[in-house]
Amino acid sequence: MASTPHTPQVATRHAAEVALDGVTVSYDGVEAVSDVSLVVPGGSITALLGPSGCGKTSLLRAIAGLERPTAGTVTVGDRPVSGPGTWVHPERRHVGMVFQDGALFPHLTVAQNVDFGLRAAGRHGRRLGRSERTDRVRDALELVDLAGLGDRLPDTLSGGQQQRVALARSLAPQPAVLLLDEPFSALDATLRVQVRAEVADILREVEVTTVFVTHDQDEAFVLGDRVAVLHEGRIEQVGTPDDLYRRPATPWVAGFVGEANFVQGLLGAALADDGGTEHGGDAPPTGHAATLLGSVPVSLHERSDAETPMPPEEAPHTEIAAPAENPTADEAAAISVLVRPEHVSLHPGRCALVTNVEYYGHDVRYELELKDGSTLAARTTSSHLYARGDRVCVRYEGEMAEAWPA
């Protein structure tokens, strides 16, 4: 795909910035999106990530103009398209959209589908000549590696091909912004990975501002320059994939973007005073926590939002009690420390029992039962294998861990 030749014809007219300010979307009085503000830099690829029902699709449709927000403003480029007293119809926003199932017009051929937006574009801007349109259709189909299938009807294509046609159709009119609504969810697992990679290449090639919706953390991380995590209609955190993974703002985000163990620990008071020096003025205070995995360097957040105290169910997590005996009990504060499974290392010993082993080739995931009866997930390289029933010792081996008051 990356080697596919393409012409500059299939490029954005300008990589417009998308800005949302205080956007609220309601259905019959129920808020699907509440007071969301977000800036999508021009040319970037931003993922809206969240579980189903979190409002991410409503937010996307508000950008598209398919939903009318009940409050807030939406700006595309320097043009307000939605806000108090402002409403630009979807067809006049220069925004392209790829739907979950492609939504190709079944009565038109592939080429006619791609040409559809080019013919319509003539109504609002410069009218394209027939030969110019033919060229653009050919370029768009070449871009998605489907040259030669122009005369086929959509129903005769595979699911992956249909999605690529949908992408070509959206890109052909050179939109300022491209929106994708769960574009790969209708595809089966192997196809999804392949099409995702192809689409990522194409999007980077054409440098269009892209916002896409997904409930799949892998998809968000692979494709997105930036990821906005939504939960119950609100944005929990916006950042690079690495930010989200390493420095989740809330336990909920931590659990949603990867597997998380929450280990109970006690924060040494004296060490907590060191906070601020490492991360700068605004950064949370840092210190060391005593846990069953030994001493863990932590960066302590304020108590997380009361509305989202618990990580979601789909991300397994474990709570591990603090050691029973605490040397500095007087001044200690109980905290909950985020420990990613890959930051747990296993050593010979008799501190924990291996209760389950999942072998993935490149690494191995263990489930362990600790002395106090709590369980812990660990991921290690497959260089040394333990078996179910083996006894091991566990240790934290990672950088600064995120922690929240317990």
Next chain:
Amino acid sequence: MPTVTTTGAAAMSGVWDRRISPVARHLVPIAIAVVFSGPAAFVLWRTFRLGALSESLDEIIDPLWRTIQLAVLVSATAAVIGTGLAWLTTRTDLPGRRFWRVVLILPLVLPSFVGAAAFIAGLAPGGIIHDALESIGIDAPRRFRGLGAAWLVLTAFTYPYVLLPVTARFANLPANLDESARMLGLSSTATFLRVTLPQLRPAILGGSLLVFLYTVSDFGAVQLLGYDTLTRVVYATRQTNRALSFAAASVVLILALAVVALERSQRGAAQPDRRATVRPMRPIRLGWRAMPALLACTVVAGIGLVVPVASLGTWAQRGLAEGRIGFGELIDPTISTASVSVIAAVVAVGVVLPVAIATTRRPSPSSQAAAVAVIGGFAIPGLVLALALAVLTLNTPALSRWYQTLPVLIGAYVIHFGSQALASSESAVRAVPANLRESGRLLEPRRGRRWFHVDLPLMRPGLVAGGGLVMLATLKELPATLLLSPIGFSTLATEIWASYEEGFYAATGLASLVLIMLSALLTWALVLRRSDVIRS
């Protein structure tokens, strides 16, 4: 979706094909086609034997032209009104759209001659239209006749033939096709024209075809409204010049079959129904347009339902007040009407379903011929069809002892109205995804049980809708009932006809109102509650 579409061709060789021999697969539709084309064959044969087609052309050409004019106008108008109302009641936030969805299909229950008579009465001084127009300072036309009148009346009572299938199609149409078009730069109007309309086309064409066939074979309305069509030639000369009468009937039939064939060729390959699983479309906000939309619904319902009911009510009320008429005499006809209509509907769906399966899963010349034959049954004027079936029954040794019995009468209804179940049955068959049929095959090896537990429940909404149309048509059928029913058997339609014919308007009014109420009740209880029409 990919599973359905990519395995489409392969899945055609699913459950059905492997167990049923190719001979049987072709024989069943062919056998059904032979039965359905019996009356048409008789009409053509009799015309040929009387040898009058060429001599009659002079007397036929003008009525033929008038028939075509009327049928084209009525079916085109019904297509626009039916599609527009379907859109309003399924895709917008029209106030009270569930109410409208029921009310707007009710005009279908009126026999066209009752509708025409009610219109004429409504325009007379004291009639509802006359007084309504007078109150806004307009003189009601003294004469309500000719092309315009026939156009108005027939459209008012046939547009539901388009409304029903288009409503069903809207329910299955993925909303994101429209949204895609908007995102690609089309206005909402352009989107409707270039994306929605092509998706609705088979439903609109199928519905308009029924309207066309209804119009070319209608006699009651055109007779009362003084518009001289081919069916009037058929009736006026049926005794005095039988050759001309049959020639005119043959021309009606040939015209109808040509249009049927044209429609089937224009419809295009049947696409598998894709249920809209993505997300329900948010209703389009009408805003200030809600008022004109409501006005449009009110006018259509007013013409098709309020005017006739008011006129009929005036007649009935006068007779009831004087005690000249009562409900007692209508009890037996009501029970008879309801029974034969429901049975005819069930039988029609059962007979038409194999044809629908054949045309949908394995289109072939034989299946297409069967479909045309089924639809052609609707194209023969009722009286001619009744006579044809009488002759066929009387002269077929195995059948002659069944002459003027209910089974033959129900057979006549099925042949006449089976076409109305065909389109719905075809979409019912498409509603069973091929992969589901295959998985059903793995889970339940017994074909009969699989049919009842997998296929039938999925087809149910479509089959119920198709049966409902047959039921409504049978409820008001007249000529076949008069000639082919057992002696002493009467229905509400025959009561209405008998009283109207001799000018006993009070009895006409009462029986018509009972017919309307019975139709509404049966439609609600047996059809609407079970189909997609009411639920959005």
Next chain:
Amino acid sequence: MSTPRPLAGAIAALAAISLVATACGSDDTSEDTSNDANAGTTVDAGSAASGSDAGPDVDSVTIYSGRNEDLIQPILDQFTEATGIDVNVKYGDSADLALLIDEESAADNVQADVFLSQSPGSLGFLEQNERLATLPDETLALVDESVRDDEGKWIGFSGRQRVLVYNTELVDESELPTSVFDLTDPEWSGRIGVAPSNGSFQDFVTAMRATEGDEVTMEWLEGLAANDPVSYPKNSAIVAAVGRGEVDVGLVNHYYNYRALEEDPTQPSANHHFPNDDPGAVLIVTGAAILDGTDRPSVAAQLIEFLLSPEGQQYFAAETFEYPLAIGEPPPANLPPLDFAAVGVVAFEDLAGGLEQTRQMIADAGLQG
């Protein structure tokens, strides 16, 4: 969904079974009767009059009636009461039933014994196709020869006179024409309602042809057409149109106005009778015939004689506002007396051969629909 479905299914199944059972039952009965009845088809007048051959084959009679149920069923019930003979009736349009009889007869499977026709044309049609049996002389003798067939194939049992119905608010009595020929006068332009496709209008024109000749008739038809009359499908529609003032006058059968006034006594319409010798005052007869191929000719004759009995004739006079035709029966109180010698009667033998010609003349004159 699960609860109502078995219930509805059960009801439908029950209905189906009961209907099929009824159908089979009635079918069997009629077959048994016809098997038992192997009597000849010639009419035995004596037995018909006496009813002496009444047995299992003659305890019922079947009628195809083009005359409306409301207008005939009461007198048929009286017949059953008087004789114990059941009457089965299939009601329908006279012309449609005649066509059906023709097809049944061609297939040698006649269902009915008697045909009662509202339209003389339908009797003529069947006579022409040789579907009618000859009536007994005793029966034929009950009426004036002007109101029965010369060949004895049918007999009139009630009569309807052609009249001009008029709106009493729009037309003064003094303005009314003395002859139907006056209607071609331009003063009646646009004011007349006619039913050119209706059987009774065609019968009336056929009668005019018989008395006045084709040339005069054609001239009158063209004159009428030139006066731009309004066409209606049937008599009752004309009376209704006159009542609401859509047209001022209309050419109809006399009794429709009585019926309309019964429905709505406030309707401003009245009948104007032309003189008895005027073609516009022609008498149209409601006729009865025995069908060729019946196996119950005597009971059939018995029924027809009952219609012509004083009881039957007074029923028509009192209940349907028609002229009785049996010799010696007085006309209804509110109708002018009928002079059988003077009044024109639609001649069935002319109709049988000439109805198509009449239809053609009406069309050629430009009277539509």
